[in-house]
Amino acid sequence: MKFRFDALFEKAQRLARKYGGDVSINLPFITVSVKPDDIEKKVARELMVRLPDKRVLNSKECCDSCIDRSLASIQEIRKILVEKQVELSHLHNGGLYLLIEYMAEGIRQFLTDTEHQEARALVEAHGTMRPPDDREQYFSALQQLRFHIHSCLLQVAKIAGMETPKVETYLHSSEEWNEISYIAPTTSGALEHEPQQAIQGPTSPPSAGQRP
Numbered sequence: 001m002k003f004r005f006d007a008l009f010e011k012a013q014r015l016a017r018k019y020g021g022d023v024s025i026n027l028p029f030i031t032v033s034v035k036p037d038d039i040e041k042k043v044a045r046e047l048m049v050r051l052p053d054k055r056v057l058n059s060k061e062c063c064d065s066c067i068d069r070s071l072a073s074i075q076e077i078r079k080i081l082v083e084k085q086v087e088l089s090h091l092h093n094g095g096l097y098l099l100i101e102y103m104a105e106g107i108r109q110f111l112t113d114t115e116h117q118e119a120r121a122l123v124e125a126h127g128t129m130r131p132p133d134d135r136e137q138y139f140s141a142l143q144q145l146r147f148h149i150h151s152c153l154l155q156v157a158k159i160a161g162m163e164t165p166k167v168e169t170y171l172h173s174s175e176e177w178n179e180i181s182y183i184a185p186t187t188s189g190a191l192e193h194e195p196q197q198a199i200q201g202p203t204s205p206p207s208a209g210q211r212p
Contacts, residue, residue: 001113001141002183009185025155028182034095036159043084044096044160052165064130067138078107096159099152106148144181147173
């Protein structure tokens, strides 16, 4: 399984041309700068508290039961991300919202890929255990998703102004992004990291009586 984020990459490029900021975040194949407001910082801190202790992010899998527990925790993460997207709906052009989209889209692609495996496994299953090949594919896909979410949280921590929680080295990529897990966007110039571009949430309109 490899992740593909063409639409989100293009969104980052579009927003980067409009705004400026002093916090740099790295994404696969692009680096942008953001200027988070107080609400984004608050939500980022909440994500840093609530997500890292989820089962899929702090343990590897060794059996079908482990896989099932990780799949359940992925749904928990997905629910939290949707809640935060609603909370940030008025800041949907901001850097934190973009990072949440990267996490949510990674989960969506993972589920789409593994649901096909699960459907085949149910047809071929003898008892309740997954076939060995499917189990190994789950182990690999879960590892890729785990690396992806940890890399996203590394960027969320920059917005939150917090250190990332300590996790075992085998649970995250040795680089900021495990780029072999990503398909390069088809957008022209996407193969190289762009210089630090700017992206932030929309500014609030001037209050009554205030000059624009």
